[in-house]
Amino acid sequence: xxxxxxxxxxxxxxxxxxxxxxxxxxxxxxxxxxxxxxxxxxxxxxxxxxxxxxxxxxxxxxxxxxxxxxxxxxxxxxxxxxxxxxxxxxxxxxxxxxxxxxxxxxxxxxxxxxxxxxxxxxxxxxxxxxxxxxxxxxx
Numbered sequence: 452x453x454x455x456x457x458x459x460x461x462x463x464x465x466x467x468x469x470x471x472x473x474x475x476x477x478x479x480x481x482x483x484x485x486x487x488x489x490x491x492x493x494x495x496x497x498x499x500x501x502x503x504x505x506x507x508x509x510x511x512x513x514x515x516x517x518x519x520x521x522x523x524x525x526x527x528x529x530x531x532x533x534x535x536x537x538x539x540x541x542x543x544x545x546x547x548x549x550x551x552x553x554x555x556x557x558x559x560x561x562x563x564x565x566x567x568x569x570x571x572x573x574x575x576x577x578x579x580x581x582x583x584x585x586x587x588x589x590x
Contacts, residue, residue, distance in 0.1 A: 452507060452534050454541050457489075457496035464505035465498070472524040480589035484510075484522070497541055499525070499534055509538040511545055518546035518554040539572055557581055 457465070466481045475481050488496050488510055499507030506529055510522040520542050525534045546554055555577070558565050 452499045452501050454497055454499055456494050457498050461498055461505050465508055468524050471527055474524055483589050507534050507538055509542050511542045513546055513549050513551050518551040520556040
């Protein structure tokens with residue numbers, strides 16, 4: 452798998468991948484999320500491709516205090532081959548280059564398989580509660 456920054460022509464394939472991985476939600480328009488990401492650190496939106504086909508993604512960001520990873524996705528037919536690990540290694544490297552001291556990500560607490568994946572990569576649960584407030588509705 453080759454890693455590279457997102458290109459606008461990737462959008463439909465990326466959204467289909469996110470749907471196949473169960474990452475989309477009715478209240479979050481993935482096209483809006485992509486458009487918003489492209490306004491801030493677009494080079495940190497990473498795509499994994501094999502033979503020109505989008506098979507993996509990671510939307511990375513750094514706010515000057517913490518790094519974040521969203522939309523880590525690997526084509527379900529290709530999971531278990533190290534591609535997710537490769538993307539997280541790229542995310543960590545890109546954040547370290549920027550002087551980022553800590554990386555955070557969100558996983559639904561019922562997603563045992565993904566929690567186990569991150570555990571194997573050395574990620575642990577923080578003693579924090581995620582809070583949210585929608586400022587701009589997508590629908």
